[in-house]
Amino acid sequence: MKTPAPRRSAPVGARPLSALAVRKELIVVVLLAAVGIVLLIGSTTMNVLGEDVIGPQFVPVVLGVLLLLAAALLAVDVIRHPEQPRDLEQDEFEGNFSADMLHDISGLAEPGTPGAPTAVTGAVSSKDVAAAVAASEIPTDTPSDADAVVDADAEVAAHATAAKNPSSDLRTLGLVLLSMVGFVVILPYAGWVISAAALFWCMCRLLGSKRPFFDIGVSLLASSLIQLAFGGLLGLSLPALFGGSL
Amino acid sequence: MIDQLALLMGGFAAALTPYNLLFVLIGAVLGTAVGVLPGLGSSMAVALLLPITFALDPTAAFIMFAGVYFGGLFGDSTAAILLNTPGQSSAIASTFEGHRMARHGRAAVALATAAIGAFIGGLISTTVVVFFSPFLVTMATSFGPAEYFALAVFAFLAISSVVSESMTRGLAALMLGVALALVGIDGPSGTERFSFGIPELFDGFDIVVVTVGLLALGEVLHVASRIHRDPESLKIDPGGVARISRADFRKALPAWLRGAAFGTPFGMIPAGGAEVPTFLAYGTEKRLADRQDDPEFGRTGSIKGLAAPEAAANATAGTALGTLLALGLPTSATAAILLAAFQQYGMQPGPLLFQRSGDLVWTLLASLFIGLIALLALNIFLAPIWARLLYIPQHYLYAGITILAMLGVYAISSSYFDLYVLIALGAFGYLMRRFGMPMAPLLIGVILGPLAETELRRALAVSEGDPSILVSSPITIIVYIVLAGIVILSAVQHVRHRRADRRAAAVAG
Numbered sequence: 001m002k003t004p005a006p007r008r009s010a011p012v013g014a015r016p017l018s019a020l021a022v023r024k025e026l027i028v029v030v031l032l033a034a035v036g037i038v039l040l041i042g043s044t045t046m047n048v049l050g051e052d053v054i055g056p057q058f059v060p061v062v063l064g065v066l067l068l069l070a071a072a073l074l075a076v077d078v079i080r081h082p083e084q085p086r087d088l089e090q091d092e093f094e095g096n097f098s099a100d101m102l103h104d105i106s107g108l109a110e111p112g113t114p115g116a117p118t119a120v121t122g123a124v125s126s127k128d129v130a131a132a133v134a135a136s137e138i139p140t141d142t143p144s145d146a147d148a149v150v151d152a153d154a155e156v157a158a159h160a161t162a163a164k165n166p167s168s169d170l171r172t173l174g175l176v177l178l179s180m181v182g183f184v185v186i187l188p189y190a191g192w193v194i195s196a197a198a199l200f201w202c203m204c205r206l207l208g209s210k211r212p213f214f215d216i217g218v219s220l221l222a223s224s225l226i227q228l229a230f231g232g233l234l235g236l237s238l239p240a241l242f243g244g245s246l
Numbered sequence: 247m248i249d250q251l252a253l254l255m256g257g258f259a260a261a262l263t264p265y266n267l268l269f270v271l272i273g274a275v276l277g278t279a280v281g282v283l284p285g286l287g288s289s290m291a292v293a294l295l296l297p298i299t300f301a302l303d304p305t306a307a308f309i310m311f312a313g314v315y316f317g318g319l320f321g322d323s324t325a326a327i328l329l330n331t332p333g334q335s336s337a338i339a340s341t342f343e344g345h346r347m348a349r350h351g352r353a354a355v356a357l358a359t360a361a362i363g364a365f366i367g368g369l370i371s372t373t374v375v376v377f378f379s380p381f382l383v384t385m386a387t388s389f390g391p392a393e394y395f396a397l398a399v400f401a402f403l404a405i406s407s408v409v410s411e412s413m414t415r416g417l418a419a420l421m422l423g424v425a426l427a428l429v430g431i432d433g434p435s436g437t438e439r440f441s442f443g444i445p446e447l448f449d450g451f452d453i454v455v456v457t458v459g460l461l462a463l464g465e466v467l468h469v470a471s472r473i474h475r476d477p478e479s480l481k482i483d484p485g486g487v488a489r490i491s492r493a494d495f496r497k498a499l500p501a502w503l504r505g506a507a508f509g510t511p512f513g514m515i516p517a518g519g520a521e522v523p524t525f526l527a528y529g530t531e532k533r534l535a536d537r538q539d540d541p542e543f544g545r546t547g548s549i550k551g552l553a554a555p556e557a558a559a560n561a562t563a564g565t566a567l568g569t570l571l572a573l574g575l576p577t578s579a580t581a582a583i584l585l586a587a588f589q590q591y592g593m594q595p596g597p598l599l600f601q602r603s604g605d606l607v608w609t610l611l612a613s614l615f616i617g618l619i620a621l622l623a624l625n626i627f628l629a630p631i632w633a634r635l636l637y638i639p640q641h642y643l644y645a646g647i648t649i650l651a652m653l654g655v656y657a658i659s660s661s662y663f664d665l666y667v668l669i670a671l672g673a674f675g676y677l678m679r680r681f682g683m684p685m686a687p688l689l690i691g692v693i694l695g696p697l698a699e700t701e702l703r704r705a706l707a708v709s710e711g712d713p714s715i716l717v718s719s720p721i722t723i724i725v726y727i728v729l730a731g732i733v734i735l736s737a738v739q740h741v742r743h744r745r746a747d748r749r750a751a752a753v754a755g
Contacts, residue, residue, distance in 0.1 A: 024681070027677065028418070046437060046438075053711040055437070056437040058703070059703075067421050070418040071418075169472065169474050176470040180669045199645075200645045207645065208473055209641040223649065234302070
């Protein structure tokens with residue numbers, strides 16, 4: 001167990017997902033293609049002012065074509081390499097940097113060496129790296145390091161559990177989005193203090209707070225403090241109750 | 247040389263008023279606080295606190311930013327060490343040895359090492375900026391549209407294809423960013439583009455709305471989608487004030503200097519920020535430790551393995567700011583947000599900034615030094631207080647971020663429409679995250695896209711449509727050759743790793 005399972009292998013006993021469920025990334029493909037098409041249509045119907053050689057429609061056209069190209073490339077990639085359940089587990093920096101490159105320049109792990117799973121797997125989270133390094137490099141036979149091994153083991157185990165529940169929590173996500181929109185809707189009428197406190201309270205509730213009554217106090221405190229600091233001290237004008245007509 | 251010193255002294259004189267000192271301090275405290283909060287990094291600190299400064303005058307605002315900019319980086323390492331969660335990818339290299347030290351009861355030493363490392367890195371690179379920026383400015387005055395376009399292309403490709411994990415996704419994110427920036431009335435011709443007849447969109451998306459939406463709300467939504475799924479991580483108590491013994495200090499000193507030497511030049515290259523130099527610094531220490539049979543490295547945590555990347559990260563941040571001021575070119579996502587801040591105040595970083603607002607620039611540079619000293623003190627003596635921040639329940643943390651983001655965006659123009667745009671962009675940011683699309687190219691695209699387009703059209707207008715003007719000067723040719731070299735190298739590397747993957751899969755299967 002010293003080495004976490006390679007990323008591309010599905011966890012044992014995981015429910016097989018349908019062909020589309022593992023290709024949710026096609027949403028991004030659709031998004032890219034849609035933006036590309038909007039750019040192309042927009043630039044042909046543009047009411048161009050001025051008579052420059054390279055007018056305002058030049059860049060949108062180039063960009064639109066390139067976006068369609070990128071959409072096609074990504075589509076091929078997604079269809080050929082569907083997301084594995086383990087890939088669905090999100091980490092902090094996925095895609096933001098090339099883990100391979102960073103491994104190469106830091107000498108974290110030699111590519112292709114057994115016991116260096118992180119180098120084989122492409123995208124790795126910082127936790128993966130840290131856990132894997134800890135797990136593979138701390139010698140188990142040194143008594144003084146026993147606690148470290150336990151820690152590392154616990155980390156790896158915790159990580160493995162997290163990986164078993166891969167899909168996004170769309171219910172929480174939707175409710176959070178809804179409360180944000182609700183905040184903007186009531187803001188002009190209810191004023192900053194009440195709307196912001198309501199948003200704060202809803203967010204706490206949705207993100208797992210167990211003390212709704214205590215939270216009412218915290219919410220009102222937070223929104224009033226902001227009102228005092230920014231409205232009072234910095235002179236920012238925030239919406240008042242009933243548009244300030246009372 | 248003497249000129250710069252005189253100008254810097256003038257900057258100190260302007261910065262050392264009680265009023266301005268107060269803002270350096272506020273910035274340092276806020277920056278550290280946001281940086282310490284788990285999952286939030288320095289670019290988030292800058293994005294979240296940016297709109298709040300609009301109520302201040304430009305000098306006070308930028309002085310405060312000097313504190314926030316470095317403060318986020320100081321705070322980042324605290325979360326990395328105590329919690330093993332770096333707020334930003336530039337702090338990842340610090341987590342390896344730093345968290346290991348903390349787990350073996352040396353958290354206070356690790357925090358002191360990180361704070362002093364960040365101080366030394368920032369100090370060296372800011373000094374380099376002071377003496378080097380006039381040179382950069384002189385160089386930049388000879389740049390024409392073709393040179394600026396070449397530099398923008400360099401930044402685009404380096405950040406999206408080399409640093410990102412997948413070239414396709416990096417480039418796609420970049421193009422989405424550029425497309426977002428196309429909305430609104432086109433500057434040179436006055437043509438209305440992609441605003442769909444909505445008057446609120448004639449000015450385009452406000453850059454602050456975009457950054458806050460993508461970074462802050464995107465993060466909140468990402469957490470919302472995971473919070474009931476992921477286990478909580480282990481928190482370690484720092485055990486009092488951060489401190490370091492003389493022996494440890496002597497051990498770490500060469501590593502700090504080596505780290506700063508890696509970071510300083512990298513800040514000037516548009517390669518996405520501090521990931522590459524921090525990992526280079528970490529790798530160097532690892533190799534040195536292997537050669538010297540260091541018993542601590544990779545086991546109980548080596549002080550050198552923490553000192554080097556920490557110094558490298560702040561050194562990169564220092565020169566990145568210098569490059570932004572002198573050339574007007576952001577070399578990292580955080581610098582790109584700062585560029586947005588300048589634009590918000592109607593200032594365009596670049597050679598002209600030193601002429602037109604020289605006072606402001608030198609006051610800002612002086613504030614960086616003051617901010618670094620304040621941050622060193624704050625992070626050494628108040629380490630236990632920052633560590634308390636890690637115990638704030640996540641739901642209060644993210645609820646707070648949400649209302650601060652709303653406040654910030656409302657503060658820009660008191661527009662309810664902007665708030666809806668903010669939420670939509672947050673959802674978009676979440677989608678990007680969910681599917682592993684990198685954020686840095688997107689932000690660089692939004693911010694540098696208009697610049698690249700303007701310079702391209704300007705260059706082609708001069709040559710009456712002849713594209714050869716783009717490669718007509720030695721500087722442009724050098725930029726494109728270096729860029730081609732980097733892209734080829736990184737393509738080779740991607741292919742090599744994919745082969746290694748396949749071999750490993752064959753062995754495993």
